[in-house]
Amino acid sequence: MRSSLKTKENIELVKEFKEFIKKKGLKYTSEREEILKEILKVKDHFDVEELYMKLRGKGSKISKASVYRTISLLIEAGYIQEVYRQNARSYYEVTLDKIPHLHFICIKCKKVEEIIENELIKLIQKHSKQKNYAPLTYHLEIFGICSDCIKSIS
Amino acid sequence: MRSSLKTKENIELVKEFKEFIKKKGLKYTSEREEILKEILKVKDHFDVEELYMKLRGKGSKISKASVYRTISLLIEAGYIQEVYRQNARSYYEVTLDKIPHLHFICIKCKKVEEIIENELIKLIQKHSKQKNYAPLTYHLEIFGICSDCIKSIS
DNA sequence: TTTAATATTGAAAATAAATTTCAATTTGAA
DNA sequence: TTCAAATTGAAATTTATTTTCAATATTAAA
Numbered sequence: 001m002r003s004s005l006k007t008k009e010n011i012e013l014v015k016e017f018k019e020f021i022k023k024k025g026l027k028y029t030s031e032r033e034e035i036l037k038e039i040l041k042v043k044d045h046f047d048v049e050e051l052y053m054k055l056r057g058k059g060s061k062i063s064k065a066s067v068y069r070t071i072s073l074l075i076e077a078g079y080i081q082e083v084y085r086q087n088a089r090s091y092y093e094v095t096l097d098k099i100p101h102l103h104f105i106c107i108k109c110k111k112v113e114e115i116i117e118n119e120l121i122k123l124i125q126k127h128s129k130q131k132n133y134a135p136l137t138y139h140l141e142i143f144g145i146c147s148d149c150i151k152s153i154s
Numbered sequence: 155m156r157s158s159l160k161t162k163e164n165i166e167l168v169k170e171f172k173e174f175i176k177k178k179g180l181k182y183t184s185e186r187e188e189i190l191k192e193i194l195k196v197k198d199h200f201d202v203e204e205l206y207m208k209l210r211g212k213g214s215k216i217s218k219a220s221v222y223r224t225i226s227l228l229i230e231a232g233y234i235q236e237v238y239r240q241n242a243r244s245y246y247e248v249t250l251d252k253i254p255h256l257h258f259i260c261i262k263c264k265k266v267e268e269i270i271e272n273e274l275i276k277l278i279q280k281h282s283k284q285k286n287y288a289p290l291t292y293h294l295e296i297f298g299i300c301s302d303c304i305k306s307i308s
Numbered sequence: 309t310t311t312a313a314t315a316t317t318g319a320a321a322a323t324a325a326a327t328t329t330c331a332a333t334t335t336g337a338a
Numbered sequence: 339t340t341c342a343a344a345t346t347g348a349a350a351t352t353t354a355t356t357t358t359c360a361a362t363a364t365t366a367a368a
Contacts, residue, residue, distance in 0.1 A: 027315050027364050048354080063318045068355065081297065085239055088326065088354055095297065120277055124296065142278065142292040143235065143249065181335050181344055202325080217347045222326065242325055242355070 010040045013079065020077045031062050035070040036079070045083060045091045101139045115140070164194045167233065174231045185216050189224040190233070199237060199245045255293045269294070 017036055021028045038054055039046065052067050071092065074080045081095045102115035124138055171190055175182045192208055193200065206221050225246065228234045234246045256269035278292055 025315090029316065029363075031317075061318085065319080065356085066317065069316085088242065088352095090354080123274055123277055124294070138294065138296040140278070140292065140294045179344090183335075183345065185346070215347085219327080219348080220346065223345085242323095244325085 010037070013040060017077060017079065021073070031066050032070050032073070034060060034062060035067060036074065039074065039080060039094065042094070045093050047089050047091050103140070104142050115142070164191070167194060171231060171233065175227070185220050186224050186227070188214060188216060189221060190228065193228070193234060193248060196248070199247050201243050201245050257294070258296050269296070
């Protein structure tokens with residue numbers, strides 16, 4: 001069961017991360033590699049606790065502090081990004097080769113509806129290409145108040 | 155110096171909030187009204203500390219706990235929303251009658267570029283109207299790695 | 309391979325935003 | 339006006355994240 005969404009193989013990404021670390025004059029440790037590999041297995045979102053527990057479950061002795069520190073490096077390198085927070089907790093996802101998110105979000109009840117709109121997607125892509133930006137994804141979030149919630153406000 | 159973006163007068167919004175509070179069987183206090191009025195003066199983003207200091211500066215004795223509690227109610231009512239976090243601190247903005255945000259964001263250096271694209275805006279608006287969603291704004295965020303940052307990765 | 313300088317680690321302490329507790333006070337329906 | 343219930347401020351608590359620090363691991367050079 002492999003993800004067909006990844007255009008870069010994980011091995012390649014791990015190699016690139018090592019180069020990033022080296023280029024910064026830092027040291028490439030087994031902890032950093034192990035954390036990145038575990039993150040690359042995650043299909044959607046993850047938080048620090050989740051990741052830490054997965055590592056523990058595999059018998060790893062990596063500390064939570066190291067998980068936090070490696071996440072910072074991976075964000076800096078552009079491999080992952082924070083996508084949202086819930087109860088003061090950050091959730092992350094792998095940035096590269098991701099499906100774009102297009103959502104309707106009710107700002108009151110937090111209901112989320114997926115948007116499927118090819119015209120919109122094409123236009124965003126066209127516009128993106130005009131800019132000098134690389135490995136790219138996008139989130140379109142339309143905020144509104146859904147019909148259920150309108151009743152309780154007005 | 156009044157904002158021409160507001161379609162509803164603040165007086166109207168304050169009245170509506172009172173109704174919302176009543177409808178929930180809660181009590182409408184001077185603290186809640188004072189906090190809402192102060193928030194409605196803010197043109198862009200604010201955090202709790204900022205809001206609390208503004209109130210203090212006016213001689214108000216409202217506690218920080220009440221500011222947090224009222225913000226929760228205002229979010230529930232749909233008047234404000236959390237827009238982002240920085241250093242574990244939440245930033246909010248008034249939801250209604252806002253200008254939409256369209257941004258290019260570099261996931262590495264966090265550089266943000268405003269997008270001005272009428273075609274895109276029109277398409278989003280058209281699509282939004284098809285849905286049964288009311289008082290509406292949207293955020294389009296295109297994430298990428300800017301040309302400066304590409305160098306340090308590969 | 310050994311050395312040595314320096315970065316990294318884990319564990320514990322510190323930090324700080326947000327939430328909760330609780331006694332005193334305020335609100336609002338009857 | 340009364341009074342049950344909600345709200346308040348202040349302080350304590352909670353909890354994710356960051357920092358500290360001594361021990362350890364990494365890496366480039368000898």
